[in-house]
Amino acid sequence: MLAAGVAALLLLATPAVPTAAPGTLRRALHAASVQIDPPGCSGVLAESNQIVVTARHCIDAGVQKLHVRFTNDVTRIAWVVASDEAADQAVLFLEDPVDVEPLPIVRRRQIPGTVLYFEGNPSRPRFQSARLDKIGRCPSLPDLPNALFTSIAGVPGDSGAPLVDVVAEVVGLVHGGARCHIATPADTLVRLVHRVLEQDDVHMTRGLGREHQGA
Structure with missing residues (x-):
């Protein structure tokens, strides 16, 4: 009985995580999702309106730039600016920002059953x-x-x-x-994205993009 009472008090003391309405969540997810061309994989705008994250195995070796297509049919040229082979993750930087709300990356520890x-x-x-x-x-x-x-x-x-x-x-x-x-x-x-945003990778990539456009 005592253990049950303590557990109940702990549950009451734990701040609830606010939830997004299903329709709102679905619209936000759809708007931020992208298709990577080539090869037709997926990705998402995250943390910034110029950062797209995707799976590393979706990007062929040696590829430096590709196109991403948003669900509103807007397309952007994106540069591969960082990757983590062990985690199969990559960060792309858009040459031009998009008028789409990026999704934040979670900082909480995940628990099975979520x-x-x-x-x-x-x-x-x-x-x-x-x-x-x-x-x-x-x-x-x-x-x-x-x-x-x-x-x-x-x-x-x-x-x-x-x-x-x-x-x-x-x-x-x-x-x-x-x-x-x-x-x-x-x-x-999140470590990979922040490494890009906190260093000069993004600025160098933007300069590289302008050089290629003028070539």
């Missing part, structure tokens, strides 16, 4: 709720100890698509795996 939301490739959106089943190692990500095992029903082309929580914060990016339900975590992603 409800997630997923749209997949925005060219064929399939909005669905899913569950974080467990956190651990995946054979295709041997150097990543905290891959996310989820219940999403992913298909080829969903790689790089975001999984978000109830407040539309990016929890992970689709990697693949059995039934395409493995995702890479937010902690490695």
Whole structure:
């Protein structure tokens, strides 16, 4: 009885995380989602209106720039400015900003059982709720100890698509795996994005883009 009472008090004392209305969450997720061309993978505008994150395996070796298409049919040239091979994550910098609200990347530690939301490739959106089943190692990500095992029903082309929580914060990016339900975590992603934003990579990339345009 005492243990039950203490547990109840702890639950009451824990601040509730505000939730986004389902319609609002769905619209925010869809607006920030992008298609990567080539090869037709997915990605999401995150943390900045000039930063897109996606799966590293979606970018062929040696590729420095590609096109991203937003769900409002706006396209942008994007430069590959950072990547994490172990986490299968990459950061792209748009030559020109977009008038789209970027999604924040979550900073909270994720707990198995958490409800997630997923749209997949925005060219064929399939909005669905899913569950974080467990956190651990995946054979295709041997150097990543905290891959996310989820219940999403992913298909080829969903790689790089975001999984978000109830407040539309990016929890992970689709990697693949059995039934395409493995995702890479937010902690490695946020470090990668901040490394780009805090250093001179972005400014150098913008200069490089102008040089290429004038060539």
